[in-house]
Amino acid sequence: MKLLAILPCLLLTACISPKMVDSHLEAAKGQPLDSLIKQWGYPDGEQMVAGKRLVTWKDTMDGGCQRTVELDQQNRVEHVSARGELERCYYLTKGM
Numbered sequence: 001m002k003l004l005a006i007l008p009c010l011l012l013t014a015c016i017s018p019k020m021v022d023s024h025l026e027a028a029k030g031q032p033l034d035s036l037i038k039q040w041g042y043p044d045g046e047q048m049v050a051g052k053r054l055v056t057w058k059d060t061m062d063g064g065c066q067r068t069v070e071l072d073q074q075n076r077v078e079h080v081s082a083r084g085e086l087e088r089c090y091y092l093t094k095g096m
Contacts, residue, residue: 016090024093025067025080033075039095040067057092065089 028036033055037043044058053071058064063085070079082089 016087018086021082021086021089021093024090025082028069028077028080028093031077033069033071033077036069036077040092059084059088059092062088065092067093 036055040057043055045056047054047056053075055069055071057067059066065082065084065088067080067082067089069077072078082093
């Protein structure tokens with residue numbers, strides 16, 4: 001009986017592809033930092049690297065997902081990346 005309850009969850013996560021996560025990340029490009037903060041919460045860190053401002057959100061649940069955005073001079077997202085558990089990254093970037 002427990003297997004029947006778990007089976008739909010396993011099937012759902014198996015269907016998430018890197019392209020699905022990438023489409024969520026692409027939707028963040030051009031958005032202002034304030035918009036991401038409203039959707040993702042306050043970031044866990046910020047740093048300057050080679051003259052670029054990088055802002056990072058770290059999640060440790062279910063294998064975790066780290067999302068990093070590079071901002072332009074107007075605090076809009078130029079580049080965004082995620083690494084970690086595919087399913088967790090998918091759900092954390094959903095709604096972009």
